[in-house]
Amino acid sequence: MRAEAAYAELIAHFRELAVLESCEDLLGWDEETYMPPRGVEHRGNQLALLAGMTHDRLTHPRVGELLADLAHADLVQELHSVPETNVRELRRLYTRAIRLPRLLVEEITRTTCLAQQAWTVAYRKSDFPSFQPWLEKIVVLMRQQADALGYATVAYDALLDEYEPGARSDQLADLFAALRKELVPLANHLTAVRRRPNGAILRRAFPVDRQRQFAQRVALAIGFDFQRGRLDSTTHPFCMTIGPHDCRITTRYDQGFCDAFFGMLHELGHGLYEQGLDPDHYGTPMGESGSVGVHESQARLWENTIGRSLSFWQYFYPALQEAFPESLRDVGLDEFHLAINNVEATPVRVGSDEVTYNLHVMLRFELEQALLKGDLPVSDLPGAWNEAYRHYLGITPKNDREGCLQDSHWSEGIIGYFPTYTLGNIMAAQLFARAQKDLGDLDAAFGRGDFTGLLGWLRAKVHRHGQRYSATELIEAATGSPPDHCHLIGALRRRYGELYGLAEC
Ligand code: ZN
Numbered sequence: 001m002r003a004e005a006a007y008a009e010l011i012a013h014f015r016e017l018a019v020l021e022s023c024e025d026l027l028g029w030d031e032e033t034y035m036p037p038r039g040v041e042h043r044g045n046q047l048a049l050l051a052g053m054t055h056d057r058l059t060h061p062r063v064g065e066l067l068a069d070l071a072h073a074d075l076v077q078e079l080h081s082v083p084e085t086n087v088r089e090l091r092r093l094y095t096r097a098i099r100l101p102r103l104l105v106e107e108i109t110r111t112t113c114l115a116q117q118a119w120t121v122a123y124r125k126s127d128f129p130s131f132q133p134w135l136e137k138i139v140v141l142m143r144q145q146a147d148a149l150g151y152a153t154v155a156y157d158a159l160l161d162e163y164e165p166g167a168r169s170d171q172l173a174d175l176f177a178a179l180r181k182e183l184v185p186l187a188n189h190l191t192a193v194r195r196r197p198n199g200a201i202l203r204r205a206f207p208v209d210r211q212r213q214f215a216q217r218v219a220l221a222i223g224f225d226f227q228r229g230r231l232d233s234t235t236h237p238f239c240m241t242i243g244p245h246d247c248r249i250t251t252r253y254d255q256g257f258c259d260a261f262f263g264m265l266h267e268l269g270h271g272l273y274e275q276g277l278d279p280d281h282y283g284t285p286m287g288e289s290g291s292v293g294v295h296e297s298q299a300r301l302w303e304n305t306i307g308r309s310l311s312f313w314q315y316f317y318p319a320l321q322e323a324f325p326e327s328l329r330d331v332g333l334d335e336f337h338l339a340i341n342n343v344e345a346t347p348v349r350v351g352s353d354e355v356t357y358n359l360h361v362m363l364r365f366e367l368e369q370a371l372l373k374g375d376l377p378v379s380d381l382p383g384a385w386n387e388a389y390r391h392y393l394g395i396t397p398k399n400d401r402e403g404c405l406q407d408s409h410w411s412e413g414i415i416g417y418f419p420t421y422t423l424g425n426i427m428a429a430q431l432f433a434r435a436q437k438d439l440g441d442l443d444a445a446f447g448r449g450d451f452t453g454l455l456g457w458l459r460a461k462v463h464r465h466g467q468r469y470s471a472t473e474l475i476e477a478a479t480g481s482p483p484d485h486c487h488l489i490g491a492l493r494r495r496y497g498e499l500y501g502l503a504e505c
Contacts, residue, residue: 003069003070003073003074003075003076004075006066006069006070006073007066007070007073007075007083007086007087009062009066010063010066010067010070010086010087010090011086011284013057013060013062013063013066014090014283014284015282015283015284016057016283017054017057017058017283018282018283018284019283020050020053020054020057021050021054022241022242022243023050024047024050024051024054025240025241025242026242027043027046027047027050028047028240029240029242029248030043031043031047031113031116032116032234032235032236032238032250033232033233033234033250034232037117037121040113040114040117041114043113044109044110044113044114045110047109047110047113048106048107048109048110048113049106051105051106051108051109052102052105052106055097055100055102055105055106056102058093058094058097059094059097059098059102063090063094064094064098067087067090067091067094070087075087076088080468080469082281082286085285085286085466085467085468086284086285086286088285089285089467090284090285092165096149096162099148099149099150100145100148100149101148104141104144104145104148107141108141108145108413111134111137111138111141111413112138112411112412112413114134115131115134115135115137115138115411115412115413116408116411116412118130118131118134118411119131119134119405119408119411120235120408122400122405123235123401123405123406123408124401125401126399126400126401126405127400128381128382128400128404128405131405131411132378132379132381134411135378135381135410135411136378138410138411138413138415139371139372139378139415141413142159142372142413142415143155143372143374145158145159146158146159146372149161153170154169154369154373155372155373156169156368156369156372156373156415156416157169159372159415159416160172160416160419161416162416163291163292163293163416163417163420164291164292164293164419164420164423164471165291165470165471166470166472167293167419167423169365169369172365172419173365175422175485176358176361176362176365176419176422178485179358179362179422179485179488179489180359180362180392182489183355183356183358183359183489183492184359186355186489186492186493186496187343187345187355187356187359189502190343190355190496190500190502191343191344191345193500193501193502195338195500195501197338197339197341197342198335198338198339199339199342199344201327201328201331201335201336201339202256202257202258202339202340203255203256204256204324204326204327204328205324205326205327206255206256206257206324206327207324208253208260210323210324211253211257211260211261212231212233212253213323214261214319214320214323215231215251215260215261215264216231217319218261218264218265218316219231219249219264219268219271221316221449221451222268222272222302222451222455223272223451223452223455224249224268224271224272224275225275227245228245228246228247228275229246229247229248229249229271229275230247230248230249231249231250231251231264232248232249232250233250233251233252233253234250234251234252235252235408236252236407236408237249237250237251237252237263237264237266237267237350238250238267239267239270239271239274239299241274243282244277244279244282244287245279247271247274247275249264249267249268249270249271250267251263251264251267257324258340258351259350259351262303262307262308262340262351263350263351265302265303265306265307266299266300266302266303267299268299268302269298269299269300269301269302269303270295270298270299272298272302272455272458272463273289273295273298273299273458273462273463274289276455276458276459276462276463276464277289277463277464277466278464278466281466284466285466285467286466286467286468287466288466288467289466289467290462290465290466290467290469290470290471290474291420291423291470291471292417292420292424293420293423293424293427293471294424294427294462294471294474295420295424296420296421296423296424296425296427296428297423297424297425297426297427297428297431297462298424298428298458298462299424300421300424300425300428301428301431301432301458304354304428305428305429305432305491306446306451306454308337308340308341308354309443309446310333310337310443311442311443311444311446311447312446313333313336313337313340314333314446314447315446315447315448315449316449317333317336320336337499338499341353341495341496341499343355343356343496343500344356345393345394345395346395347389347393347395347396347397347398347402347403347406348402348406349361349364349406349407350406350407354425354492355492355496356393357421357425358421358422358425359392359393360393361418361419361421361422362392362422363385363388363389363391363392364407364418365418365419366388367381367384367385367388368410368415368416368418370384371410371415372415381404382400382403382404385397385403385404386403389403423471423483425488426483426484426485426487426488427471427475427483428488429487429488429490429491429492430475430479430481430483430484430487430488431458431461431462431475431478431479432491433479433487433491434478434479434480435454435457435458435461438457439453439454439457442454461477461478462474462478465477471483
């Protein structure tokens with residue numbers, strides 16, 4: 001068979017598969033937004049059936065034949081070309097999928113669907129014992145998945161590879177140790193200074209309907225296309241793409257301003273990435289996002305680097321004051337800006353400050369490895385969690401809702417994902433430093449409400465490449481050097497040192 005024909009058949013097969021998978025995604029989105037609680041059992045059956053069907057198509061013997069036909073074709077010889085990218089990444093996907101039995105795929109899908117609902121109830125009531133049996137089941141299933149996938153030294157790496165291809169837990173452990181050495185003294189330094197932010201202003205009354213309107217307004221101003229996306233409410237914020245012109249972002253409206261707003265900005269960063277992918281390549285690796293770490297870099301960039309900058313609020317703060325006059329009339333821009341950059345050890349990861357954030361990630365990374373290895377029985381998780389918070393952050397969560405139940409990841413069968421947040425922070429700092437070099441005074445543009453320059457740069461350097469490059473290659477191509485955490489540490493020192501009035505920290 002001619003290589004061109006094999007390639008065309010392969011692409012057509014995967015484009016159709018993407019349509020089927022997007023039906024699964026839409027059901028998943030609905031499950032986490034509008035589905036009534038008692039719909040869960042049927043939803044689990046729907047999703048399990050679809051997961052089985054997509055798995056069958058993904059692992060169809062014809063895919064193996066086509067990939068074999070293309071193995072040495074001229075068409076795929078040029079590294080990083082469209083056909084080479086598509087064939088390379090589809091081969092990776094296929095090789096991984098054929099190791100997983102369909103029954104296991106269905107079982108994971110059904111169990112995690114039910115477990116998510118159990119988690120939602122447990123989270124609301126701060127009731128870990130009701131969630132414990134579900135997490136026990138999930139840990140067993142994740143071990144089975146890792147065993148089926150295979151690994152060189154540790155099972156965790158098989159799971160990690162799905163989110164961050166090529167990453168290894170021993171290298172991440174070294175990275176976290178290096179970060180910890182820098183971040184713990186920096187956090188201690190900042191929390192010891194006399195200039196303390198007034199966090200209470202952010203916990204005043206912020207009626208939810210007006211929060212929603214303000215979030216919508218900011219998302220639109222930054223560049224989210226509402227003709228190609230939506231913003232809805234959920235229990236744990238997420239972003240999901242349903243099709244080339246349909247991207248759903250969510251946030252949760254709680255008391256206070258920060259949780260919902262910065263949660264929205266985070267998901268907006270994911271959404272802008274998804275909307276920036278090339279729709280002509282939809283359903284193929286060239287039209288899909290890179291590693292989860294790269295995705296997180298886009299989310300963390302808008303959430304923090306931009307969303308917590310003074311110039312961003314020079315533009316948006318008057319509108320915010322107008323939306324919430326009863327809470328912000330007496331609060332000046334500088335006071336507000338300092339308050340949203342409060343560096344303080346808190347029990348909840350989402351919304352924690354940038355300096356302590358990676359410590360939250362690090363302890364989850366350690367705990368999930370222990371769960372998977374069997375060193376930590378699920379029943380001991382609440383105690384181990386609280387102990388880790390005492391050890392790394394010097395605080396004790398007051399209940400399991402703000403302790404080990406706060407994140408939904410494990411209930412979704414997502415183990416090996418947390419480190420990507422830190423990788424994302426590292427990449428975000430490096431990308432932003434380079435964008436500033438290339439684009440000049442970004443603060444002046446943000447102060448005018450102009451985000452098009454930066455968004456255009458991100459589209460060209462990151463979004464449009466799809467899966468053309470590995471995460472490391474992408475960062476190197478965009479910035480001129482491979483990922484290095486020194487950019488993050490430097491940026492945090494500069495920004496917080498300035499904000500807290502320290503000459504050097
Ligand atoms: Zn994210």
